[in-house]
Amino acid sequence: MKMNSGLQSLSIDGIWRAGEAGYEVVLRVDGWREAPYGQLRSYLFGWDARSWYGTEIEESKLNGRTILKLTPRQAFEFLAAPSSLRLLQLHYSDRLQLLQQMAFLVLDCLEQGRFEPDGASWSQEQTSWRLMLTGVLQQSWEKWLEAGQQYGFEGLNKWSSLIIDDLLQHDASIHRSWNQLLADVGEGMLLTKVVDEEEWLAAVGYKEDVLPYKLAISLHEPVGKHGNWMLRSSIYFREDDQWYRLLYDNGSQSWMMEQSDGRRLTVPSEWKETIVEKLQRERVRYAEVLDQQLQVDEFGVLQHTMSEQEAWHFLEFTSQQLLSAGCKVILPAWWEGVRSRRLKVKGKMRNSLGSAAEPMFGLDQIVQFDWRFALGESELSEEDFLDIAASNRRLVKLDDNWVYLSTEDLAQVKKWLKQVHRKKGLTFSDVLQMHLRGEHAEWFGDDSDLELETEIELNEHLRSWLDQLQNVRELPLMEPPELFLGELRPYQQQGASWLLFLRRYGLGAVLADDMGLGKTIQYMAYLASIKENKQAANAPSLLICPTSVIGNWERELKRFTPHLNVVLHYGTKRPKDHQFLTSIKAADLVITSYALAQIDSDELGQVSWDSLCLDEAQNIKNAYTKQAIAIRKLNARHRIALTGTPMENRLTELWSIYDFINPGYLGSLYQFRKSMIVPIEREKDSKKIEALQRWVKPFMLRRVKKDPSISLSLPEKQESKSFIPLTAEQVSLYEGIVSELLNRLDKETPMQRRGLILGSLTKLKQLCDHPALLLKQQSKRQWEITRSSKLERLVELVDHIAEQGERCLIFTQYIEMGEQIQRILSQRYELDVPYLHGAVPKQKRDDMIADFQNEDIPHVAFVLSLKAGGTGLNLTAANHVIHFDRWWNPAVENQATDRAFRIGQTRQVQVHKFVTIGTLEEKIDEMIDGKQQLNDQIVQQSDQWITELSTDELKDLFTLRSSWLKE
Numbered sequence: 001m002k003m004n005s006g007l008q009s010l011s012i013d014g015i016w017r018a019g020e021a022g023y024e025v026v027l028r029v030d031g032w033r034e035a036p037y038g039q040l041r042s043y044l045f046g047w048d049a050r051s052w053y054g055t056e057i058e059e060s061k062l063n064g065r066t067i068l069k070l071t072p073r074q075a076f077e078f079l080a081a082p083s084s085l086r087l088l089q090l091h092y093s094d095r096l097q098l099l100q101q102m103a104f105l106v107l108d109c110l111e112q113g114r115f116e117p118d119g120a121s122w123s124q125e126q127t128s129w130r131l132m133l134t135g136v137l138q139q140s141w142e143k144w145l146e147a148g149q150q151y152g153f154e155g156l157n158k159w160s161s162l163i164i165d166d167l168l169q170h171d172a173s174i175h176r177s178w179n180q181l182l183a184d185v186g187e188g189m190l191l192t193k194v195v196d197e198e199e200w201l202a203a204v205g206y207k208e209d210v211l212p213y214k215l216a217i218s219l220h221e222p223v224g225k226h227g228n229w230m231l232r233s234s235i236y237f238r239e240d241d242q243w244y245r246l247l248y249d250n251g252s253q254s255w256m257m258e259q260s261d262g263r264r265l266t267v268p269s270e271w272k273e274t275i276v277e278k279l280q281r282e283r284v285r286y287a288e289v290l291d292q293q294l295q296v297d298e299f300g301v302l303q304h305t306m307s308e309q310e311a312w313h314f315l316e317f318t319s320q321q322l323l324s325a326g327c328k329v330i331l332p333a334w335w336e337g338v339r340s341r342r343l344k345v346k347g348k349m350r351n352s353l354g355s356a357a358e359p360m361f362g363l364d365q366i367v368q369f370d371w372r373f374a375l376g377e378s379e380l381s382e383e384d385f386l387d388i389a390a391s392n393r394r395l396v397k398l399d400d401n402w403v404y405l406s407t408e409d410l411a412q413v414k415k416w417l418k419q420v421h422r423k424k425g426l427t428f429s430d431v432l433q434m435h436l437r438g439e440h441a442e443w444f445g446d447d448s449d450l451e452l453e454t455e456i457e458l459n460e461h462l463r464s465w466l467d468q469l470q471n472v473r474e475l476p477l478m479e480p481p482e483l484f485l486g487e488l489r490p491y492q493q494q495g496a497s498w499l500l501f502l503r504r505y506g507l508g509a510v511l512a513d514d515m516g517l518g519k520t521i522q523y524m525a526y527l528a529s530i531k532e533n534k535q536a537a538n539a540p541s542l543l544i545c546p547t548s549v550i551g552n553w554e555r556e557l558k559r560f561t562p563h564l565n566v567v568l569h570y571g572t573k574r575p576k577d578h579q580f581l582t583s584i585k586a587a588d589l590v591i592t593s594y595a596l597a598q599i600d601s602d603e604l605g606q607v608s609w610d611s612l613c614l615d616e617a618q619n620i621k622n623a624y625t626k627q628a629i630a631i632r633k634l635n636a637r638h639r640i641a642l643t644g645t646p647m648e649n650r651l652t653e654l655w656s657i658y659d660f661i662n663p664g665y666l667g668s669l670y671q672f673r674k675s676m677i678v679p680i681e682r683e684k685d686s687k688k689i690e691a692l693q694r695w696v697k698p699f700m701l702r703r704v705k706k707d708p709s710i711s712l713s714l715p716e717k718q719e720s721k722s723f724i725p726l727t728a729e730q731v732s733l734y735e736g737i738v739s740e741l742l743n744r745l746d747k748e749t750p751m752q753r754r755g756l757i758l759g760s761l762t763k764l765k766q767l768c769d770h771p772a773l774l775l776k777q778q779s780k781r782q783w784e785i786t787r788s789s790k791l792e793r794l795v796e797l798v799d800h801i802a803e804q805g806e807r808c809l810i811f812t813q814y815i816e817m818g819e820q821i822q823r824i825l826s827q828r829y830e831l832d833v834p835y836l837h838g839a840v841p842k843q844k845r846d847d848m849i850a851d852f853q854n855e856d857i858p859h860v861a862f863v864l865s866l867k868a869g870g871t872g873l874n875l876t877a878a879n880h881v882i883h884f885d886r887w888w889n890p891a892v893e894n895q896a897t898d899r900a901f902r903i904g905q906t907r908q909v910q911v912h913k914f915v916t917i918g919t920l921e922e923k924i925d926e927m928i929d930g931k932q933q934l935n936d937q938i939v940q941q942s943d944q945w946i947t948e949l950s951t952d953e954l955k956d957l958f959t960l961r962s963s964w965l966k967e
Contacts, residue, residue, distance in 0.1 A: 009089045010043070014075075014096035016153040023155055023162065025075035025099065027068040040066050050077055052650075072162040079103040095151045102144050105137065106160045115164055129164040212238050213271065215246070215278050216328035217286065217302060219314060221402070229311035231294060231304035233279065234330055235267070243330060246275075248299035276300065282327070289325045290318060312394035315339070316406075337376075338404045343413065344374040348457045349431075371420075373413065374455075375403045385413065429665050431458070436694045469698045472498050484528040486521065486560045491703055491710055495522040498701050499640060500529060503611070508639040508661025510617070512646045512702040514804070517710065519642045520556055523613060526640075528561050530610070531588055537610045537637055540567070540587040544631065545615035546796075547593045547789070551723025551917040553615070554591065564588040569596065569603075581606060594619050594627055601630040612636035617643040620660060621653035623669060632660055645803060646700065651677045654696065662699060717897075719911040721925070722797075724789045726916060729771055731960065734919065737763050738958045745951050757954065761920070764958070768916040769817050769885050783820050790914050794821070794884060795828070797912060801880050802829060802860045806907075807852070808880035810863045811896050813887060815839075818863045821884070825861050837865040853877045866896055875899045879907040884914055886921055920958050 011030040045054030058069040080103035114132040121128035148156040218234040235246040244257035255267035279300040295304040319329045347369035373385045378398040389410050396403045468474045478497040502509045567587040575583040580603040620628040639661045647654040658666045679685035741760040766774040770788040812818050822835040834848040878900045
């Protein structure tokens with residue numbers, strides 16, 4: 001990799017080869033060996049929406065080197081129409097340039113529509129397409145194929161066909177252009193020896209057919225109770241765009257076209273010769289395809305009788321074979337509707353679930369139903385359906401309507417009934433799926449290949465219960481517990497009541513309120529109510545949360561629920577093995593981190609927890625990480641997920657959280673992907689979106705700050721503190737600074753002592769921000785986010801703010817820290833992040849503010865130094881204020897906050913103060929909150945009061961609480 005004028009230059013090589021799943025292009029970059037997994041993919045495809053920003057590109061190792069495997073279409077798009085590569089310059093090898101030249105030509109042919117079906121290679125199993133090339137272009141293509149053979153590229157001649165076929169499957173604009181062709185061709189094309197390619201292309205409408213008529217084979221349903229199915233010859237008259245029955249009239253010695261009402265039209269005499277010839281050719285073609293002779297009259301007109309079973313076989317199979325051979329086939333008008341009509345299962349509930357007699361239930365509760373099976377307007381009882389299935393009939397006339405029973409329908413219903421009878425009914429989880437997803441619901445049961453559209457009729461009690469669940473305002477409100485030392489706002493009381501309501505029935509919950517609405521408060525009220533009403537099992541609850549917020553939880557619990565016995569399972573000295581059970585014996589709540597949930601899964605797995613709560617539950621959005629798997633294995637009476645972002649990018653993330661709270665409720669991931677992810681993410685199916693919304697709604701409660709009912713109950717400004725641990729590196733540096741300070745304190749003069757204390761104070765404050773700030777390091781690698789938990793937390797918080805479409809102000813005391821925050825956020829969001837500090841000229845300062853205040857200009861953050869940006873500014877476009885490092889004069893911080901919280905602000909302002917836990921930041925914060933006499937002193941003198949503390953007081957102030965160390 002080289003640097004050139006700010007651009008990163010990569011030498012990239014590629015080969016075409018046959019992989020396990022078909023042909024693929026393998027890319028590799030010179031010198032790329034030790035980079036972290038996913039980095040090369042991010043470099044090349046991080047801005048490519050077509051590959052979901054690189055996530056669909058396969059990355060692996062080959063002979064110790066990182067490679068990327070691309071499908072033919074992905075390779076085509078990368079080479080012929082690459083997405084914008086930021087600060088990246090690619091140099092292709094000779095063989096990759098060969099593939100790029102071919103890709104450019106394919107793109108040109110696609111844009112101009114210069115491609116057509118390749119009849120010589122088309123079959124029922126495999127479609128085939130070819131480029132329409134002539135002259136120099138054809139010679140170039142053949143030359144490139146020959147060069148590809150020299151490189152060992154086998155099957156390269158199939159590349160263009162694979163691309164076209166893939167685009168016809170996924171590209172709506174191209175698919176529409178070929179829709180009629182594909183409709184005529186069917187799923188495959190079978191060429192017979194009686195049809196040449198020109199005739200085949202004319203038959204499917206690709207080449208012009210100049211004849212004024214067409215002949216077809218038509219199937220007619222029985223007339224009367226004892227009539228037969230009939231195959232007849234039909235003729236299409238281009239002039240009036242109608243199909244007629246073809247017959248020969250002996251009296252007039254002429255060919256006739258008969259209408260459905262019996263009236264006849266004479267066929268022009270000049271057609272006679274070609275009609276006889278075409279009838280003969282059609283009979284030969286039919287015989288070739290069907291491997292049988294059809295009955296004709298003395299004039300060669302088709303008059304073939306069929307039984308019901310034969311007619312079904314013709315409709316389902318033979319007609320498709322004829323169409324594939326280029327024959328025209330006319331089927332009864334009702335056939336397509338009947339054939340595409342899906343079998344629907346209707347169930348009426350028998351038992352009294354949800355009534356006073358049977359009030360308790362869970363997702364595993366068995367529910368009994370009476371079943372009927374519907375096809376269109378016709379319905380069959382279970383007994384009648386099984387009778388028809390036993391008779392092996394496929395076409396049945398019910399109530400003057402033809403009903404078609406496919407082999408798949410019969411097999412699925414038999415399998416479905418077998419499952420239902422084996423389980424003695426359906427589970428309540430099954431019932432909720434079918435009822436909530438509405439008319440188009442599909443029930444999967446235990447078989448991933450079993451899909452049946454269902455319609456469920458609930459009893460009055462369950463309908464009432466479900467209405468209550470779907471409208472949180474209808475739930476009975478809990479009495480605010482005396483053990484909760486705080487005031488619940490109305491929506492928070494509703495949220496806690498909702499959690500307790502679902503707990504009663506053993507149903508998991510996703511509390512997905514907007515950031516800042518108090519998910520923590522609601523869960524604490526839930527815990528307090530359980531303890532106060534003695535509803536807990538003989539086990540504590542378990543809370544799993546990110547390391548960065550454990551301190552928040554510990555302090556909030558002490559503040560609002562001091563009567564709860566909280567045990568922190570964290571740190572290097574945490575109890576293990578049998579000591580773990582002893583340590584939590586008297587606990588009401590155990591708190592641990594996501595990392596430890598995996599590391600200590602054996603200890604946590606010994607307990608059947610009363611409730612299991614995940615804070616920031618998006619941490620398990622990838623269902624197959626070891627961490628997510630370990631957490632899902634934990635046993636709990638009630639499962640709760642707290643998250644403001646239940647789905648960040650993909651529906652699989654939503655599935656993962658729901659599979660945690662209510663295992664199996666959304667089916668397996670395979671089932672969910674097939675029924676929901678593909679139709680929604682690829683096809684934007686609105687009905688599926690509505691069905692999914694109904695499906696997940698009962699177990700997700702989400703309120704946003706913009707709701708009028710919420711806004712009215714909130715204060716104008718909310719303040720919160722984020723207590724953040726040090727990394728191991730920061731701990732080591734911190735202890736070294738404190739050790740040097742304490743060793744020198746009593747050896748210095750009073751003036752030197754004050755200077756030493758203030759100098760150490762500055763070093764420790766810088767270290768809490770980032771080690772590179774203290775060490776005066778400059779490189780991008782040295783400023784890695786992971787070296788500072790505070791910087792990690794900032795990025796997480798700004799991500800949340802950006803997802804809400806809101807803006808924030810970020811205050812820091814240090815110029816270098818502000819510059820790095822500006823760089824990191826600008827690169828992360830690809831937006832201009834302004835940074836205002838004392839050296840910014842007035843005009844530029846004014847432009848920054850005007851741009852940030854302009855709602856039409858995209859922004860997410862504005863970084864400011866506390867002194868330069870703390871007063872005199874109006875920045876009401878932001879409704880979040882983040883104090884990255886603390887200025888221990890509350891008045892100064894409040895002045896900075898007032899840049900957003902002032903006249904003109906129309907939204908609630910949230911103030912976030914970062915405090916590094918275990919350090920002097922936390923201790924001084926405690927002094928500010930707990931000792932008012934010191935608060936006045938701090939307001940007057942800022943940091944100067946610290947220099948007057950005794951050595952013992954300084955030792956207590958500066959010494960690190962070693963229990964707080966980031967895992």
